[in-house]
Amino acid sequence: MENKRKLLLKLFISTFYLSAFTFGGGYVIITLMNKKFVDELHWIDKDEMLDLTAIAQSAPGPIAVNGAIVVGYKLAGLVGALVASLATVLPPFIIISVISAFYSAFRDNFIIASLLEGMQAGVGAVIAAVVWQMASGIVKGKDKFSDVIMVLAFLAACVFQVNVVVIILICGCIGVIRTKWDHRPEGGKKG
Amino acid sequence: MILLELFLSFVQIGLFSFGGGYAALPLIQQQVVDNHAWLSMTEFTNLITISQMTPGPIAINSATFVGIKIAGIPGAVVATLGCVLPSCIIVTIIAKLYLKYRNMAMLQGILHSLRPAVVALIGSAGISVLQSAFWGTGAISLSQINWVMVVIFALCLIPLLKTKVNPVWVMLGAGVVNLLVKLVMKAG
Numbered sequence: 197m198e199n200k201r202k203l204l205l206k207l208f209i210s211t212f213y214l215s216a217f218t219f220g221g222g223y224v225i226i227t228l229m230n231k232k233f234v235d236e237l238h239w240i241d242k243d244e245m246l247d248l249t250a251i252a253q254s255a256p257g258p259i260a261v262n263g264a265i266v267v268g269y270k271l272a273g274l275v276g277a278l279v280a281s282l283a284t285v286l287p288p289f290i291i292i293s294v295i296s297a298f299y300s301a302f303r304d305n306f307i308i309a310s311l312l313e314g315m316q317a318g319v320g321a322v323i324a325a326v327v328w329q330m331a332s333g334i335v336k337g338k339d340k341f342s343d344v345i346m347v348l349a350f351l352a353a354c355v356f357q358v359n360v361v362v363i364i365l366i367c368g369c370i371g372v373i374r375t376k377w378d379h380r381p382e383g384g385k386k387g
Numbered sequence: 388m389i390l391l392e393l394f395l396s397f398v399q400i401g402l403f404s405f406g407g408g409y410a411a412l413p414l415i416q417q418q419v420v421d422n423h424a425w426l427s428m429t430e431f432t433n434l435i436t437i438s439q440m441t442p443g444p445i446a447i448n449s450a451t452f453v454g455i456k457i458a459g460i461p462g463a464v465v466a467t468l469g470c471v472l473p474s475c476i477i478v479t480i481i482a483k484l485y486l487k488y489r490n491m492a493m494l495q496g497i498l499h500s501l502r503p504a505v506v507a508l509i510g511s512a513g514i515s516v517l518q519s520a521f522w523g524t525g526a527i528s529l530s531q532i533n534w535v536m537v538v539i540f541a542l543c544l545i546p547l548l549k550t551k552v553n554p555v556w557v558m559l560g561a562g563v564v565n566l567l568v569k570l571v572m573k574a575g
Contacts, residue, residue, distance in 0.1 A: 218442050219555070223407065251481050254494045257474030258444030259407035265478040270486070277479055281471055288443020289467055292451035293460070295437055300456075303433075307566060314565020315436045316429070316520035317536040318558035321543030322439065323513035326409055328548065330506040346503035353413065353511035360413045360508055364403050367504040368497050375496025 203272055208283045210237075211264045216287035218260070225260040226252060233267055240270060260284055345370070389458050390465045396423065397450050397469035402477075404446060405498065406505045411446040413508040416515060425453050428519035435516065440555055446470050535568050 210232055218225045226249050233239045240248070248270060252262035261284050268280030302308045334342050345367060352358040396418040404411035412435070419425045426434065438448040450470040454463030481494065518527060520536050539561045546552045 216442055219440075247485060248482070250495065251478065251485055253407060254405075254498045255474065255478045255481055256403060256405050257401045257471070257478070258404075258411070258446050260444050261447070261471055261474050262478045265475060266482050269479055269482045274479065277475065277482075281475060285447055285467055285471055288441065288447045289451050289463065291441050291443065292437070292448050293455060293463060295441065296452055296455045299433075299437070306569075310566040310569040311562035312433050312436065313520075313536075314539055314562040315558045316432045316516070317539040317565070318543050318561025319432060319436045319439060320513065320517040320520045321540050321547055321561070322554045322558060323409065323412070323435075323509065323516060324540075325544060325547035325554075327506060327510040327513055331510070334503045334506060342500075342503040345500060346507045348507075349504035350507035350510055353508050354514060360417045361399065361403050363504055363508065364405065364501065367501050371497035371500030372493070374500055375493050378496070379492060 200272065204276065204279050206237075207268060207271060207276060208279050210283075211268070211280045212283040212286060215260060215264075215284040216291075223259065226263045229263050229267060233271075240267065244270070341374075390462060392423070393454055393457060393462055393466045394469040397446075397466045398472060400446055400449075401470040402473040405501045407444075409445070409509045409512075410505045411444070411449075412512040415446065415449050416512050419449065419453055420515075425457050427524070428515060429523070432516050432519050436558060439558060535565065539564055 211229075214225055214228050214232065218228060230245055230249070234242055234245045248266040249263070252259055252266050255262050261281055264280035264284040265277045268276035268278070270276075272279070303312065331346065334346055349363050349367065352363050353360060400411055400414045400418055404414050416431060420428055420431050434449055434452050435445065437452070438445040441448065447467060447470060450466035451463045454461075454466035456462075458465070517540070520540065521532050523533065525531050542564070543557050543561050546557055547554065
């Protein structure tokens, strides 16, 4: 019991720390978790961490939270998952709460307003660059099917204003059918 | 009832954002800007900017930010819980199945088909952000376009695509350039 409490406390502190100081999104935090829990603490072995990472990345939701849940669950079951996800959510929750207070007080200030306005064009460029890199990755994958999905999904969202959830559900179903087809017993060709 | 609405909206965001990073953007936009008008497109874009500069997933940042704006701290707690709840349930179930069967083929197959759609959806959200940056809330036409923003956008793209610079610096640079332009225009 004492040991378990110690483990949970350490899990909480580690994930809280990672979450509070990791800039740059889920993929970065997963790499750092790997470093912490595999290389440093030796709580999880390397191959298993790879699979846990795959789960965190394939499941819906923020990757950082998913990563914390798989690691917590692996180490201490449901309680571990809860402790780790709480520790991951708390830092951004606290930081954004503080910023919100400042935001409403300062957004009408000339300097802040001008900075924020300019940063809109900047963040637009950041998103454009990310989409460009991701889309080139898809096209380079040489899977015609993926290209078609990408174009159709874009038209559906941008031109025809189809609900985002509907698009994701349809593409998920296509994924199920494709995977079943690729793994059919007669040994179908790979997609 | 506003708390329940916040909760359900962020459950959907948590449930349907696949692929991490920017994948949540189109869902957040749909729920928060298009469906409920809790934020204007400008506020949403500012929120993305703030998220870029602070740690934490953008979905959690949005949940906290929108929750506080709409219903104070209880709103933030409820929205954040809603955002994390689907992950907690789904990831735990998958982890349980995985530790038992060690087979991820179906999940990764689904993700393979989702990935191109997610890229397309982020692109679509990006277009909304740019519309808001170039035209504000005004009508979209060539005569109304804010050319300063277009130039800043184009200038930002170069380092982002050609170098490995941290995007935060590019965004801050964009803000500073706009501030300088405004100061010069004010003086002139």
